[in-house]
Amino acid sequence: MNPIRKKRLTLIGLMVAGIGVATWLALNAFDENLMFFFSPSEVAEGKAPTAHPFRIGGLVEANSVKRKPDGLTTAFSVTDNAEAVTVEYTGILPDLFREGQGIVAMGQLNESGIFIASEVLAKHDENYMPPEVAASLKTAHDEGVSNMQSKVQ
Structure with missing residues (x-):
């Protein structure tokens, strides 16, 4: 050559x-x-990864907020009105965080199925809801309505 x-x-x-x-x-x-978004129903079905961070969103379930004795760790349940997932967060929660509030949390699942959040975001006014949360709530509602109709028939 x-x-x-x-x-x-x-x-x-x-x-x-x-x-x-x-x-x-x-x-x-x-x-x-x-970083993908999963609804609580998808997490309960096992569709969410366990070793990779992702986002979860929904409404903070009523009477689910529990503060740990250390003062910074909070455990609460996030629901899409079909399933609920327990979330643990260590840090200062946003001022708008409360029960019934729409939130998005970033973090990953541990071995026992508890979502360990590294960041929690709350909606900024009463009319706003993250699009992913609104879509998952609507899907859960539609599935719940169709399940109820099939049970009635």
Whole structure:
């Protein structure tokens, strides 16, 4: 093979390998930062990952907020009116956090099925609800209505 062709082929091979490594690094970084949203019903069905962070949203269930003795840890249940998931959060909760309030929590499930939140977000006014939460509540309501109709018939 001609030395010039050999040099060009080596250079092209190195460029393809470099582009491949750069693509792999970009996709790996994207995968690590990707955070999906799951409703409490989906978490109860086992669709949520256990070793990867995700978001969960719904309404804070009435009479479910329990503060631990350390003063910063709070446990509460998030529901979509079909299923409920227990959430534990250590830190200062948002001022708008209360029972019956729509929230979105970011974190991951532990081995016992409790969602350990790293961040809790509450809606900012009485008319706003995160789109994912509104959609999961509507789906749970529609499924509940169809389940009730089939039980009546």
